[in-house]
Amino acid sequence: MGIFDLMDEHGHEEVMFCHNGSTGLRAIIAIHDSTLGPALGGTRMWNYATEADALKDALHLSRSMTLQAAVADCDTGGGMAVLWGDPMRDKCEAYFRAFGRFVEGLRGRFITYGDLGTSDRDLRYVRRETEYLAPFATPGVSGTDGGRLTAYGIFCGMKACCKMVFGVSTVKGKRIAVQGVGEVGRQLARLLAAEGAELVVTDIVYDAMKRLQDEVPSVDIARPEEILYQECDIFSPCALGGVITAASVGRLKCRIVAGSAYNVLESDAVGDALHARGILYAPDFVISAGGIFQSADRMRPATEKEANARAEEIFDVLVRVFEWARRANIAPFRAAREMALERIEQVGQVRSILCKPPDPGL
Numbered sequence: 001m002g003i004f005d006l007m008d009e010h011g012h013e014e015v016m017f018c019h020n021g022s023t024g025l026r027a028i029i030a031i032h033d034s035t036l037g038p039a040l041g042g043t044r045m046w047n048y049a050t051e052a053d054a055l056k057d058a059l060h061l062s063r064s065m066t067l068q069a070a071v072a073d074c075d076t077g078g079g080m081a082v083l084w085g086d087p088m089r090d091k092c093e094a095y096f097r098a099f100g101r102f103v104e105g106l107r108g109r110f111i112t113y114g115d116l117g118t119s120d121r122d123l124r125y126v127r128r129e130t131e132y133l134a135p136f137a138t139p140g141v142s143g144t145d146g147g148r149l150t151a152y153g154i155f156c157g158m159k160a161c162c163k164m165v166f167g168v169s170t171v172k173g174k175r176i177a178v179q180g181v182g183e184v185g186r187q188l189a190r191l192l193a194a195e196g197a198e199l200v201v202t203d204i205v206y207d208a209m210k211r212l213q214d215e216v217p218s219v220d221i222a223r224p225e226e227i228l229y230q231e232c233d234i235f236s237p238c239a240l241g242g243v244i245t246a247a248s249v250g251r252l253k254c255r256i257v258a259g260s261a262y263n264v265l266e267s268d269a270v271g272d273a274l275h276a277r278g279i280l281y282a283p284d285f286v287i288s289a290g291g292i293f294q295s296a297d298r299m300r301p302a303t304e305k306e307a308n309a310r311a312e313e314i315f316d317v318l319v320r321v322f323e324w325a326r327r328a329n330i331a332p333f334r335a336a337r338e339m340a341l342e343r344i345e346q347v348g349q350v351r352s353i354l355c356k357p358p359d360p361g362l
Helices: 003-010 050-072 095-107 121-126 146-166 183-195 206-215 267-277 304-311 313-328 333-352
Strands: 014-020 025-033 040-046 077-084 110-114 175-179 198-202 234-237
Touching: 003 050, 003 183, 014 050, 014 095, 014 304, 025 040, 025 050, 025 095, 050 077, 050 333, 077 095, 077 110, 095 121, 110 121, 146 183, 146 234, 146 304, 146 313, 175 183, 183 206, 198 206, 267 333, 304 313, 313 333
Parallel strands: 040 077, 040 110, 175 198, 175 234
Antiparallel strands: 014 025, 025 077
């Protein structure tokens, strides 16, 4: 499919390809929908196999951000930036300053923050060229941590899942398999262990697993290829997406799927197959909304107390999603989409009211 066909399929407003030869920057900024407000989304750096893979990630993730903002009652739209490069080799100050200038050129249509493959140091360089960074992504401005809040929101969301499946809103005594113990997965594992969960974890980076095991000696370690098929109560994907496929869905041995990774399902058909098997899937764009809650009402830094209180709302949001799904007899991911699209449509109609007439120049 051509780029315009892909944009039409997913409902995107704008896709911007950014290139800077002197730094090697190759970036794609996708703005999915700005009905509710400026597009908010992360900046991810990954060594994609092809340009098509980078574009696919940008389109899918920006759409997920639109749905996440809508379900989370935020006045932001959905966007995403992907940097096509090796985060271990291709970084430098000029690279991120070049990217920052492209973000600045959008004049606030896209507001970003750090995601997979980017660090606080990278964001400091971006910040030197643009003011359009989410407040929580600006070092020194807010006392909150987006990764920690995302983990805390997933922790609260898991409790909602347990209430739905087991009748109790606690993870105590539950066996949980965590795939990926980077910044979010590690902090989530610590929260789960403190609550009394039994953990088995994996990561492609051995040092990440060792670091967690040093902090939580009780965790079990599994090979990356084994984690998906662990006997457990909850499977928590906290790495890359696309891990539950048509080939793997029938082999899962869990009751709940709930984690921070976006686009966990290979396709909608896989989500329906999970539902048919009686496995509760917490929609990724709902349960991973902890970080975005910091800017839910206004683009301003939130205090840690405010941010924690908003992240806890994920419990209530998921309860509403599960209830909608029950009434409509559909899978929860479809219910969450319907909730998001309904809010976008309703607010979009309100925003058709002209409140600031254009200057006629008379």
